[in-house]
Amino acid sequence: MSSTIGTLGEFGLIARITARFPATDDVVLGPGDDAAVVRAPDSRVVATTDLLVEGRHFRRDWSSPRDVGHKAAAQNLADVAAMGARPTALLVGFAAPADLPVAWAEEFSEGLRAECSTAGAAVVGGDIVRSDTLTVAITALGDLRGAPPVRRDGAAPGDLVAVVGDLGLSAAGLALLQAGLADREPTCPAAHRRPAPPYAAGPAAAELGATAMIDVSDGLVQDLGHIAAASNVRVALRGAALRAPAALVEAVGTLARAGAPLRSPLDFMLAGGEDHALAATFPSGTALPSEWTVIGEVVEGTGVTVDGSVPAVAGWDHFG
Amino acid sequence: MSSTIGTLGEFGLIARITARFPATDDVVLGPGDDAAVVRAPDSRVVATTDLLVEGRHFRRDWSSPRDVGHKAAAQNLADVAAMGARPTALLVGFAAPADLPVAWAEEFSEGLRAECSTAGAAVVGGDIVRSDTLTVAITALGDLRGAPPVRRDGAAPGDLVAVVGDLGLSAAGLALLQAGLADREPTCPAAHRRPAPPYAAGPAAAELGATAMIDVSDGLVQDLGHIAAASNVRVALRGAALRAPAALVEAVGTLARAGAPLRSPLDFMLAGGEDHALAATFPSGTALPSEWTVIGEVVEGTGVTVDGSVPAVAGWDHFG
16 A cells, blocks of 8 residues: 555654755754754855746646656756855745655655755755645755845846756747657656756856846746846847757657647747746856857847847746 | 736736835845845854645635734744744745735735734745645744754753743634634634744743743644654643633633533643744753743653643644
């Protein structure tokens, strides 16, 4: 008989799960008390929180529990990196039906642990409650290492616009999953299930003098639009600089052959979120490491343009 | 026509809500970027997270949205205080159906803001998503002011056991609400809707030399049981020291007259959680301020006893 979290109970489940989470040098006090205590070496802490709801942010038939753990951690750790900070710690709220198998919660925890390990962070605390809707609430903390946070409002005309990380793969993967075509092109569905944010590039961008930075979670145009609005500038992208990876081209072809609504690779790169690439602006002339791609420049004006025109793409609104 | 969060949209709702949250001296960067930045003056940060699920932790017909905001903030801020720390900041995850009235979300935010103000904390960030189940995820941060965290594992034989704050009122209030008798004795239902944790007593206890401390959220016996287990001692309570407040005696009488299952005031004080009192142990001879009540002592052994016997009370298990 398979065990459920209802039969194991709250405290049994906590004991099973927290045993999986190793400490790091940043952990002063880990799980098991009223609260955790985490190092904040420069006397400031970066903090961000996100919710993932089953059916809305993940589906149990499309993603393994380990995938969901990876993704839940990644999207929050990427927000920390987008401030130019090093992720240090994660807290996990877990709301689940009583009939959820214990194995699901354990595999989910393993995904969390592994993703935190990739980013250098530790899971330091959490909460487990019962709910009809499987919901994961993650809070990530980070360390700015003495540098100012890289905000959205610092872009200035003349700055370069650059990205690091994947664009469009997750959205194309979702489209393949929705069309029942995930077997045909596995790279994009895998990117949807487990985004791979370029964590180290966040603090590196801060050191390189990034003037503004954002995590691409709702779509490149929409997220650069936040930088444009906060900085009171226009972000002028060059379409030719947005080169589609082979897996994205392949996915678009697969979708077209199956009769799905026609969307180009560029559509996915401009509108697709959830890859958790980092987009940043840098002073003109900044020598960027090879993982960054310059995709445009900051000019006077408002909004985001591609080759001078406002692109016809919509980003993500959670109630849209 | 009343506005719903579905028609207003995610970004409209965020703009409406974050406008309500004033900054404090601890806020380096508030809502509106990928993450917030909060002061951590002694280079450590206390962090804790909790989920509240509609139907499980609150009911919209029993609590106003403002009540839910107060309670959601209070239970997390109390966890920070229970470490001996001063609460500094709150992050809020909000998952709601699209048909939730905007006014509900705004009133909820006002409750959060007011409770944070009482505790001296600021709301610095959050996330809003759509879900069939109204769910609130709160993370609270705090500042230890250079002192060691007051953990659960420091109690030693000979220590005093003391509490500050309400015991049993919230549980009696819940019983009255469940029995449809909330109009007969309003103090306990009010305590259930809006617990009033003694925030300042947490850091004060740390300064007084508390050897262990816990937030009473699951019931006095169960929560002192965590201290007993972590410290490898027995917590020996004196029943006569647990004096019931008038409102609790009144609530118990009202329930008894209505034919509810017989429970004594002491039952509610020992088993009732959610008042978010603080229970702590102190070295023998510590002169405690008048708001603390000494209710027993720490002795060799295991578990929690009342007048030498193991009490027949059960605490709270979220899957029990």
